[in-house]
Amino acid sequence: MKPTLETIEATILHSGLRNYKFKNSHVHPQPPVEANKGAIFAWRNKPKMTLGQGVVITSLEALVQSPNEYTHWTPNVYCYGTYTDKIHHITQGHTESNLKQINAFTIDIDIASETEPFNSNDLLLESLTLGLMPTMILKTTRGYQMFFILSEPAYVTSHSNFRVVAVAKKISQSLRQYFAQDFPVDMTCNHFGITRIPRSDNVEFFDSTYQYPFDKWLSWSLKQADELDQSKVFPDNHKQSLRQVDEPWFSLLLNQTDIHGAKGCYGRNNAIFTLALACYASGISQSRCLETLTHFNLRLHTPISANELRKTIRSAYSGTYQAASRTFIIPLLQQWVSSDLTAKDLFGKQIWVKTQQPRTSRKNSFLSEWKTDLTAFLLHHTSAESPYLQTTQSRISDVLGIPARSLAKLLKLMQAAGEITLRTRRGRNGGLTIAHRNVLASAFIQAKQAQAKDFFYRVIAIIADMPVRSARRNKPSGFRYVTSREYLHSHPYSGTPGAG
Incomplete structure (x- = not known):
């Protein structure tokens, strides 16, 4: 069932506003007994936003009573909002120093040219590679905006010397840099400023189950910094x-x-x-x-x-x-x-650090290198039409030259990380049924485009948090392909989209 705009906006704002108007409420004629909360800002069109002619909103009721009236808003909540003129046209207060709670990281992606088109499916696939899915994707006049909603807001307090804003900026910057590798991301817009507002005509994707805590985003951002290794x-x-x-x-x-x-x-x-x-x-x-x-x-x-x-x-x-x-x-x-x-x-003088020897000059390989070999092998010998490969552990060991015990450990780690789906069968005709999340994600996209949404949600429930990039190659001897339809038939799924 498609969520309402009220549900979407309430999910994003995380109780940052009052539920009802303090005055002139259509739901509660009497002033509600609610503590003062925060404020957000909204604009009816882009020209008015440029001129600063907006509206201060302090309740969810005021926001949802006029659906599709606004085009832009601030998804993050401020301590207060006010006007600089007597007729209440020019808003004031949507500054970084006035932030009260951070609800979302946003990415603005513009379609640079028609020669390199992309759609929301491509953004979902890249998010599968990231391992953290967007809660919402909005279609704009020139591209898309992605919203990564926190499961709980990050509160900005003077007690912590407002450090959460600086940390959140670094996470947001890492997120933009990640997507900028493949998409034309606007790197200059304010991290916690004005974005498009969800409307009935621009919500391309929304799934409230994809919300992650601030600590998880921080861990991911630190890992990204370690991979860049510039600080070392x-x-x-x-x-x-x-x-x-x-x-x-x-x-x-x-x-x-x-x-x-x-x-x-x-x-x-x-x-x-x-x-x-x-x-x-x-x-x-x-x-x-x-x-x-x-x-x-x-x-x-x-x-x-x-x-x-x-x-x-x-x-x-x-x-x-x-x-x-x-x-x-x-x-x-x-x-x-x-x-x-x-x-x-x-920059200036660099500090030298020790680096590992090339693989060709070493007798043993690292587990990460064997992981790369196995990933390339699976992507080479499976496709979106036949994503599951039937084989045995000994055959993989022989083909890739990975010791049996190391391969068993590698399969266990990749399965725990959600990078592969693995099913083992005992007995004389036993073996492995294995598929990489890249290929499963490709199958999910094709299924979504060609079949009903029911099948799409069944597959995405299996492959949530999995990236995609694959092409069919010649099947090696001793392997049999299993289609996604066969696999789903033998493993019926029942549940809600995004579960698991």
Whole structure:
């Protein structure tokens, strides 16, 4: 059953608003006995949003009483909301310093061109690879917006010195960087700002079972940082004796003249703000920074106004930020200087770390390398039409050269992680029925497009949290394919979508 807009909005907001209006309630004529909660903001169209002409909403009743009236909103809750004018047109309060609770991480993806189209199914598949599914996907005029809803909101408090905002930003940035590898993600939009609002005409996907706690997102983000391994090779800015203005990237960016503004990419304002932060972190006075960046701005082919330049520098010197982040420096320089630049080219002295020997020079292999071999083997010999492979453990061991005990351990670990489905049969005609989650996800997408939604939910319940990328190859000797229909017939599923 398709959820109502009220259910969707209540799921996202996590009781951040009152249930009923304090005045003029159509449900509770008497003022409800509810404690003051937070506020969100909504706008009826994009031009009004640009002008700041919005509405402050403090109850779920006020939000849902006019379905499809608004086009944009703030899915995260603020401490308060107010107006700057007497006729209540211009809203005030949707700033980061006023955040009360963080409910969602959002990703804005724009369709860059018609030559590389994609749809919500592609985003779901990439999420299966990620291992964390979006709660909602909205269709926008130029692409999609993905919402990853927290199972419980992250509350912003002065007791923790507002650290949760900084941590949540890093998680959000890691999430954007992950999807930016394959999709045109807007990396410049505010992490906890304005997004599209769910309406009856734009909800492409919604499943309330896909909500994860903040701790799980934090663990995933830390793992992503470890995989990048930049922190182990290059120390943080505050650990370096080298000032940011003395690092190679600063002069490279300062000497560029062809930097302009464009939606979805780092433009002039980002470049000037980054340079100003570097000056601030390096102890350079604000007046000297203004003089330096004024010359830089005048050299640009399309400079910004003098007022905007001063405003950007004041923001950099406000004390809210400590230094220019390498998370932004690297893509900024890769976009406007050279796409071949690496962290080694842009920053100061590196710290050498020990690296493992190449596999060809070692007698033994690591379990992760055998995992790669087994994954490639399964993707090579199965397809969406026949995702299940019947074989034996000894045959896999012979083909891939993995010792029997190591293979048994590997299969157990991959099954526990949900990377494969595995069924063993004892006896003379026994063996394994095995399928990789990549191939199962491909079968799920084809089933969704070609058959009824009932079959789609049955398959996704089996393959939840599994990625996809596969192609049929020649079947090796001693193996028999099992179709997804045969497997589902022998393993009937009953339950709710997303369960398990």
